[in-house]
Amino acid sequence: MNHAVARASDRARKRFGTERIRMSRVSEHVHKGIILKSDREVGLMRKAGRLVCEILTELEGVAKPGVSTGELNEIAEKRIADAGAIALFKGVVNPQASRPFPAALCTSVNDVVVHGIPDDVALKEGDIVSVDCGVRLNGYCGDSARTIAIGAVSLEVQNLLEVTRRALGVAIDEARVGRMWSEVAKEVQACVESEGLAVVRDFVGHGIGQEMHEEPKVPNYYDRKQARSGDFRLEANMTLAIEPMVNLGSHQVRYRNPDRWAVVTQDGQYAAHFEHTVVVTEAGAEVLTAIA
Ligand code: MG
Ligand code: MG
Numbered sequence: 001m002n003h004a005v006a007r008a009s010d011r012a013r014k015r016f017g018t019e020r021i022r023m024s025r026v027s028e029h030v031h032k033g034i035i036l037k038s039d040r041e042v043g044l045m046r047k048a049g050r051l052v053c054e055i056l057t058e059l060e061g062v063a064k065p066g067v068s069t070g071e072l073n074e075i076a077e078k079r080i081a082d083a084g085a086i087a088l089f090k091g092v093v094n095p096q097a098s099r100p101f102p103a104a105l106c107t108s109v110n111d112v113v114v115h116g117i118p119d120d121v122a123l124k125e126g127d128i129v130s131v132d133c134g135v136r137l138n139g140y141c142g143d144s145a146r147t148i149a150i151g152a153v154s155l156e157v158q159n160l161l162e163v164t165r166r167a168l169g170v171a172i173d174e175a176r177v178g179r180m181w182s183e184v185a186k187e188v189q190a191c192v193e194s195e196g197l198a199v200v201r202d203f204v205g206h207g208i209g210q211e212m213h214e215e216p217k218v219p220n221y222y223d224r225k226q227a228r229s230g231d232f233r234l235e236a237n238m239t240l241a242i243e244p245m246v247n248l249g250s251h252q253v254r255y256r257n258p259d260r261w262a263v264v265t266q267d268g269q270y271a272a273h274f275e276h277t278v279v280v281t282e283a284g285a286e287v288l289t290a291i292a
Contacts, residue, residue, distance in 0.1 A: 001088070001089050001092065001101075001106055001114070001115065001132055001134055001143065001212065002114055002203045002204060002205060002206065002241070002243050002245070002275075003203065003204050003205070003206045003213055003217055003218075004094070004096070004202065004203055031235065032215075032232065033215040033216070034207055034214070034215050034216055034232065034235075034238060035207065035209050035210075035214055035215075036235060036236070036237045036238055037209055037237050037238075037239050037279070038237070039237070041140060041209065042237060042239065042279050042288070044137070044138050044139065044140040045140045045141070045142060045208075045209070045239060045277065045279070045288050046288050047137055047138065047140075048085070048135055048136065048137040048138070048140050048141055048142035048288075049142035049144070049277050049287075049288035049289035049290065050142075050288075050289075050290070050291060051079075051080075051083050051085055051135055051137055051142065052133050052134065052135055052142040052143065052144045052277075052289045053142075053144060053289050053290050053291050054079070054291065055075075055076050055079045055080070055133050055135075056131060056133055056144060056145075056146055056289075057291070058075065058079070059072050059075060059076065059105075059131050059133075059148070060131075060146065060148050062075060063123060063129060063131070063148045063150060064123070064150065064151070065122070065123060065124050065125045065150055065151050066122050066123070066124075067122065067123055068118075068119065068120045068121055068122050068123065069105070069107035069109065069116070069118040069119055069121070069123070069129060070118045070119055070120045072105060072107060072118065072129075072131060073103045073104055073105045073107065073118035076104045076105045076133055077090075077103075077104045080104055080135050083135075083137065084137070085135040085136060085137040086135060086136040086137075087103075087104035087134070087135060088134030088135055088136055088141060088143065088212045089101050089103065089104060089105070089106060089132075089133075089134055089212075090102065090103060090104050092212075094260070094261070096260045097259055097260040097261055098258065098259045098260065099259060101115070101117070101261065102117060103117060103118045104133070105118055105131055105132065105133055106130070106131075106132035106145075107129055107130070107131055107132075108129065108130040108132070108262070108263075108271070108273065109121075109123070109127055109128070109129050109130075110127055110128060110270050111264045111265045111268050111269060111270055111271060112130070112256065112262050112263065112264050112271070113130075113200055113203070113245050113247070113253050113263045113264060113265060113271040113273065114130065114132065114203055114245060114263050114273055115261045115262055115263050116130070116261075116262045117261055117262060123150045124150065124151075125150060125151035125152060126150065126151060126152065126153055126154070126157075127150040127151075127153075128147050128148065128149055128150065128153060128157060128160075128161065128270060128272065129147070129148050129150060130145055130146070130147040130148075130271075130272060130273040131145060131146055131147075131148060132144075132145035132273065132275065133145070134212055136210075136212075139210055140209065140210060141208050141209065141210070141211065141212050141277075142208075142277050142288060142289050143208055143212060143241045143243075143275060143277050143289070144241075144275050144276055144277060144289035145243060145273050145274060145275035146274055146275075147161050147164065147272040147273055147274060149161060156248065157248075157270055159195065160197060160246060160248050160270060160271075160272050161272050163191065163192060163195045163197055163246060163272075164192075164197075164244055164245075164246040164272035164273065164274050165274050166191060167188050167191045167192050167199075167220070167244040167246060167274070168188075168242060168243070168244055168274040168275070168276060170187050170188055170191045171184055171185075171187070171188045171220070171242045171244065171285075172242065172276065172278060172284075172285045172287060173284070173285075174187045174188075175234055175240075175242070175278065175280055175284070175285040176234060176280070176284055176285070177234055177235060177236050177280060177281070177282050178233065178234065179233070179234050180227075180231050180232070180233055180234075181216070181218065181219075181231055181232050181233075181234060182222050182226075182227040182231045184234075185219050185220055185221055185222045186222040188220045188221070188244055189220065189221045189222055192220075192244065192246050197246050197247065197248060198246065198247045198248075198249065198250055198251035199220045199221045199244060199245070199246060199247075199251060200220070200245035200246070200247060200251055200253055200271070201219070201221055201251055202253055202263075203245060203253075203263065204217045204218055204219040204220065204243075205217070205218030205219070205220070205240060205241045205242045205243040205275070206218055206240070206241050207238070207239065207240055207241075208239055208240065208241045208277055209239055212241075216230060216232045216240075217230050218240050218241065218242055218243075220242075220243075220244040220245070234280045235280065236280060236281055236282055237279060237280070237281070238279070238280045239277065239278070239279050239280075239288070240277070240278055240280070241275055241276070241277050241278075242275065242276060242278060243273060243274070243275030243276075244273070244274060244275075245271060245272070245273045246271065246272050246273075247265050247267075247269060247270075247271045248265075248269040248270045248271070249265060249267040249268075249269035250265070250266060250267050250269075252265070252266040252267070253265055253266060253271075254266050275289075276288070276289045276290075277289045
């Protein structure tokens, strides 16, 4: 699940709420509102991340024509409960939405970019489904997403998935201690746009730790206004959920329903989403939502 780029009033409310949590818990590790983790905390995040990776890998094997996103969600809910973890997305209150998020997974099919709610509609050959899973295990969070092709998909859609996966890889390769995030975001955007695809602007990645959404916001595009207000320097033991969302057509998105959860492309073309939770180290970024 990702950060909506909030309106000013929401932003002020959110910032106030999260600052208070930070001050009381780990003030010694907070730098410009960003909580740097201890090695012990990173170790706990690695365990949460590993669980998320195992679940997504299992779901990738199960997601076939005839299977519904609701069935995928049931599998995830059971795996999370069996591991003694908490499903991060279930019950999330988005001030703009009419009800809390009802499931452990976001399952976003075809033109749904993010925050799709699992249902009993069977997936069919040629569909794509972005499966986003977040857990809290022993107090620390992992958050990761993959877009899965259901059976055979068109070459155009295969390319969409490959480029989005590659864009996440670029971000991970380019994230190094000392760099400004905006430099990394420019590379991600260039990777996507060089293929004639579009990076979503209205939703971005996020810091992550004890909370699913921490500072900073982690966009996948560059603009001067955004860089002036929200840019940050990458530091050792900073933990980020990096999550490019890429559209086949225009970058513009809208809510599908009045409940304001599922976000769809405005032009109805397909979208893909890949996400990893990473820790920035002196040696580069380490993926925490991995098996190894
Ligand atoms: Mg996510
Ligand atoms: Mg996320």
